[in-house]
Amino acid sequence: MWCAVLRSVRATRVLAERTAAGSVILLRKREHQRINRFAACLYARDSAIGTLLGVNQHFPDNELLSPQAPAASFNKADQDSLLKHAPDQPENPKVLKLAIIGAPNAGKSTLSNQLLGRKLFPVSSKVHTTRCRAQGILTEGDTQMILLDTPGMVNSVRANRHNLEKTFQTDPWESVKLADVVLVLVDVSDKWMKRFLHPEVLKCLFKNSHIPSILVLNKVDLVKEKNNLLEVIGRLTEGLVKGRKAVIKTSKKSSDKSVQPDLPIGEEEGVPPLKKEETGEILEGHSQQRNAYKDLKNRTGWPHFQEVFMLSALQGEEVETLKKYLMTLAKPGEWEYHSEIVTTQPPEEICNNIIREKLLEYLPQEIPYNIKQVNDLWEEGSGGELVIKQTLLVSKENHVKILIGPSGELINKIAKEAGCDLMNAFLCDVRLQLAVKHRKR
Incomplete structure (x- = not known):
């Protein structure tokens, strides 16, 4: 029965012609509300059908009927029309391009799917599931966030050994160059990955140090000793966040921990200023930068992260907190895609x-x-x-x-x-x- 309802919903889509543009677009703005209402009324909140259709079972009743993430079009002609069509710009549009990079199997595609609210990127426990760069588009209110999901970063030796496509080496770097913000994802359940940033990730951050970056520790639900996360943060940030000494603040109401910058270095009471080699600052000057680049292999982290988040992408824990923060980073600018586009993938x-x-x-x-x-x-x-x-x-x-x-x-x-x-x-x-x-x- 529910399949028949879904088919009828799709059949009622309205084709609108834009005479000026000479193109036809597919309007689906009411479709998702009908689908959510159908799932909520017919199968109730605990139904697996609700999960299948993208209905968040944890939302209160008054939020259950709110529009969900748009569906990807299974008709390439429809998608091409939307991609060619001028975006439906709001009055004060804002946009953010986010590149998500990290070592293989860090959970980049899982996080992208969670942020988008729909599964569009492949996820597997095996490495190299994502083969090339893919774009996801999240549009909420007047803000559009473009997610650049990338393959796990590998060096040339490993790429040649496993006969990997060139995209494994080129796409992450190209995505970072296009990004307004870089999100570095680290699997803290891996005993090796949590000890230091992947060398290729560190090189990419160094080469693009002018682009703001944030650190996200993933799979924290698999870490038994939560206190060990403090040491992990210290290693991966070299003790600095926003150019200040990182401190861990614990909420009195819960065991959740957040990382925040302390007072500027040297301004803490009774603490002398740290030396440059202690803070991990990269020295200015061409020759000095070249030497610093060679010394990256001796470093464990990046001292220029703007923020640090801890979450579980698979379980969805704290993903909403991260999304809200990312939305605040969007700057005034015209949207690149129509609000009904959720991915550029065919x-x-x-x-x-x-x-x-x-x-x-x-x-x-x-x-x-x-x-x-x-x-x-x-x-x-x-x-x-x-x-x-x-x-x-x-x-x-x-x-x-x-x-x-x-x-x-x-x-x-x-x-x-x-x-x-x-x-x-x-x-x-x-x-x-x-x-x-x-x-x-």
Whole structure:
């Protein structure tokens, strides 16, 4: 029944023609409210359908019917029209470009999905899930935030060893150059990653030191000894935030901790000014900067972060706090995208990435990295549902049996889970069929 309702909602979309622009755009402003109302009334707040449709079950009743994040369009022509169409500028528009960088598997795509309120980027426990830069657009009120989700940063040696695409080395750097703010994400549950910033991340920050940066400690829910986070912060900031000595302030009402800059260095009562080598300041001058760049390998952190946040992207803990802070950093400027655009990714790319996420999650070792995806069918059914047929080409015959699984259980499970994620991304009924074939070399 609910699929039929969703199809009817999509069928009632209004096509509006802009004579001056000569283009047609798809208006969906009322669609999401209808979907939320449908999920809330028919299945109640605790229903899995509500989660599937993007309804936040923790919102009070009066907030449940508020508009949710726009759906990604599964029709490329519709999306192209919106991308070409002039953005619907508010009276006083503000914009922020945010580059999210970090080591592989730090949780960058998970955080991006949480900020956007819709799953659009692939997430997996395996490294190198994100293969290239992807943009997500979050529009709230008069503010538009453009998220630049990037692959995990790797050096040339590792990229060559694993035959990684050039995007792994170029996209993070290019994203930072375009950004107004850089968000550095660190997996503090990893005993190695929490000891020092990734060398490539540190190099990128040094080369773009004029761009404000913030540090976000992710997966804090997996850290048993919370007090160890204080030492982690000290290492990754070299004891400085906003150019001041970092102090940890604990709320009396809860155990949550926040990092705030103390008085300017040298102004603390009874504390003499710190030397430059103690504060980790980068000396000015061309030759001095070159020497400092060579010495980066001996450093553990970056002393120029503007703020530090601790959260769990997977659980959504403190993500809203981070989002509100980021929105305050937006500056006056015209929007780049229409408010109904949530990502610049083509719909087929979203589909391929989500299916590949499941392959990475359920297949061992190198198998998922050697599978080629071919879209055989992509069309809208008579009832508004999206029909997708994709063939997975596998290089080895024994891998075909592994991917199919006993009685086709594994491939059916992958298709079912990927279909659910696609329903969340496109907000429509999805019929996904996967076939497996041996690819002869």
